[in-house]
Amino acid sequence: MSPPACTPPALGAGRPWPLGATPTEGGVNFAVVAPDATGVELCLFDDQGCTELVRLALPANTHGIWHGCLPGAGVGLVYGLRVHGPWSLAHGHRFNPAKVLLDPYAREVVGRYDGSDLFLGHDPAHPHRPDGRDNAAVALKARVVAEPPPVADGAHVHVAPADAVLYELHVRGATMRHPGVPAELRGSYLGVSHPAFVDHLRRLGVTTLSLMPLAHRADEARLLKLGLSNYWGYSPIAWFAPEARYASARAGASALAECREMVDALHAAGFEVLVDVVFNHSAELDEHGPTLSLRGIANRLYHHLRPGDAAHYENWSGCGNVLNLAEPSVLRLVMDALRWWVRHMGVDGFRFDLAPALGRDAQGFSPHAAFFAAVAQDPVLSRVKLIAEPWDIGPGGYRLGQFPAPWQEWNDRFRDGARAWWLTSGVARGGFVHALAGSSEVFRHGARGPLAGVNFMTAHDGFNLRDLVSYRQRHNLANGEHNRDGHAHNLSTNAGVEGESDDPAVLALRLRLRRALLATLALSLGTPMLLAGDEIGHSQRGNNNAYCQDNDITWLDWEHAEAGLADYVARCLALRRRHARLRQDRWLSDTEVCWLHPDGDALSPQDWERVDKRAFAAWLPDGGAGCELLLLFNPDTTPHRFTLPAAEGGPWRLVLRSDVDLIASVLGEDCVLPAHCLWVAERGGAHTLLA
Secondary structure (H helix, E strand, O other), rough: OOOOOOOOOEEEEEEEEEEEEEEEEOOOEEEEEEEOOOOOEEEEEEEOOEEEEEEEEEOEEOOOEEEEEEEOOOOOOOOEEEEEOOHHHOOEEEEHHHOOEOOOOOOOOEEOOOHHHHOOEEEEEEEEEOOOOOOOOOOEEOOOOOOOOOOOOHHOOOHHHHHEEEEEEHHHHHHOOOOOHHHHHOOOOOHHHOOHEEEEEEHHHHOOOEEOOOEEEEHHHHHHOOOOOOOOOOEEEEEEEOOHHHOOOOOOHHHHHHHHHHHHHHHHHOOEEEEEOOOOOOOOOOOOOOOOOHHHHHHHHHHHHEEOOOEEOOOOOOEEEEEOOHHHHHHHHHHHHHHHHOOOOOOOEEOOOHHHHHEOOOOOOOOHHHHHHHHHHOOOOHEEEEEEEOOOHHHHOOOOOOOOOEEEEHHHHHHHHHHHHHHHHHOHHHHHHHHHHOOOHHHOOOOOOHHHEEEEEOOOOOOOHHOOOOOOOOHHHHHHHOOOOOOOOOOOOOOOOOOOOOOOHHHHHHHHHHHHHHHHHHOOOOOOEEOOOHHOOOOOOOOOOOOOOOOOOOOOOOOOOEEEEEEHHHHHHHHHHHHHHHHOOOOOOOOOOEEEEEOOOOOOOHHOOOOOOOEEEEEOOOOOOOOOEEEEOOOOOOOOOEEEEOOOOOOEEEEEEOOOOOOOOOOEEEEEEEEEEEEEEEEOEEEEEEE
């Protein structure tokens, strides 16, 4: 515990802002929030972060912020923190100066957490006591860096809500197996912005990339012991530092520089860039987890602790701890990080993991919580896209439809209604139409429109599209949790055979169902989101919780991309762009849509609740583009004959069908719609064949 022997430089008082390490003309200013600490030491290391060179006590404390300025220091300096204070679990204090801690404002992290018990702040044999072993040689440290210059306002891409089509992807998995991306760039930030991948996105017609978490992470010790990692990235430890594992294999590659380069290149190609952020918990997990940063700096400040039992954490995240954004200093960390990603990394918005946790205090969730108010008034963040995952596992944690405008929300009601309609016969017409028409029962309040809902059939969490029609049960044994993890309720089907099949009838049915689901996603009111890989038929072998699979289970299989499927997705999205009525942000009125029985009559009240013979049509007399639009749905196992609406508009032209590739055709007064099928027809307007 004694400091290294050398003559330390003198620290000036510096200033309590900005937080973190900030290069100045005369040196580097350091500032860290630790209001309950009795002292904070700045520990300087060699360039590799292995050898501690000197410890310097931060000389000033302004309202709980410890600060000091190191003269002559600059970019490249590697440092950590030792924070002194009481070890008092009953009061929520876990100070242990034997452990070097990572600055939560670090822009670049040196080292990697290996899961060893040397990172524990508590004695593993006696958890109520502090661990006295020094971990300086292996601890995570920060490197002082020069921040990228701010992005000009005009360089951001802001896609109009009515035009947005999201594409959720993992930076590593998207291009690890892409043959058109050079080997040294595969699985990296620069792989995502490589022309071979960008051209694919452009052909699809997506507008907005929703990138899974990019913040530097620390994998759980349990996973590391199994030879796995938290591949998805929902285990953050440094919210300002882009994950180093996504840097390219080029010599001297910098995650910070390449992440910014990726965003700039995507902007130049016209794409909007959103990033999934995790501010509900940290990688330090529960009271048995490691002491890496926040826990050792200001445990009681940063976390929701159990009332009357401050030795334990609330676990509304399911990951062991929950950050307390009701505390101003914690809220400041989150706001500073978000602004940094917008201003210095150039991102255009965020998807917030387990977003109800961000609006919780001792009284529970509120849409008027400090975090939502802070974002709404912020001159930078109030202008970007904000998307909530509207649930956590805390009390009353399901909050779909309860976030304030202009927030958007992942709409699992759409997902479940559409899946049940096409795959399990588990919903009547009424339930499906609610999903198709934008989930008005959820979002029709507070001047919110259909685009508030982000519709998805699949996402990173759960079955992907191919597996959704190939497996009834999860197959997650590779995760090392005895197949107990992941959702058990998937509303999936296997089309008669569990898993892979070479039966032509089974394969044909699976393809028909997938195409119907994709068309439904594209043609429903709301903001559509496509999961990367669904358009090429990638399978995760039935794993519906592949969070720890950094391998060919999750790496998209471009070599075996399914012929024609991406072209079909592109046709669906082109049809959506063509018809403004499908993209509007107001609810359909009775004059804008007619819901019809296959015989051509309007659906009666009892027809809405039938769970057999569920086929129906949606007729939009003014679908946009100066023409009428007719959507025909048959989720049943038998064909249905449809009588088509008659008018003076001329014949109906078939422009999309989910059962087979479209051959240009004109429909007569009626048609027979095959089983498990969706057709789209147009009448009037300038005809553009979408086949």
